[in-house]
Amino acid sequence: MDLDLLFRALSDATRRRLIDELAERDGQTLFELHVRLITYYGASLSRQALSKHLQVLEEAGLLRTEWQWRSKHHFLDLTPLRHAWTLWLAGHAGERAPESRPSAAEPSAAQPAAPQPDAAPAAAPSPSPPQRRTPA
Template sequence: MVSVMAEEDVFKALADPTRRRILDELAERGGQTLFEICTRLVTKHGLGLSRQAVSQHLAVLESAGLVHARRQGRYKFHDLDTGPLEHITARWLTPDRPESTP
């Protein structure tokens, strides 16, 4: 179960446009490596960023639970997890109140 604290990480992870682009990429094609993502961001979107920048973004997305990585040999494949995205807006969209005083 994703705790309430993780929600903070999800919102912060989504705050950066480059990270949202990375999510776009992984939504379009799962199981990409760091270099693949980096290459695609540069070529397709014309973003000028280094490998380390993407690596750090992936770390943020991973700690937010939005991306899961599996190591295989010297490759590390990344996959999108849309789970944390499902309830974050429901907090305001639903007519009923989420938190009640005990």
């Protein structure tokens, strides 16, 4: 499995919309997908351009096609995403689970709390007077 192909396929907004459409209603033809992209997303792309996007998704393994009479139907296959998670992402998640990382909204124990803007500034401790040496 080529992760570069998978992530290249997922890097384009049109291809992600195609995945969303197929997740909602699997087995659509090129014509059906084209109409849905124009109707729901206002996409202005030709069927040839859409066909190329579908080809990229198919090369990445995210689509499988099936001919039914004279129509080519497109079916979503999430197996490559599961493999990507298993091979690459799960290894990183295992090092440090996302739940264990402090979020930007939560102060961590290692970081002091930021002063509140409307709180009165804390008085600085007054330095002790210097000690005088007495001659011996």
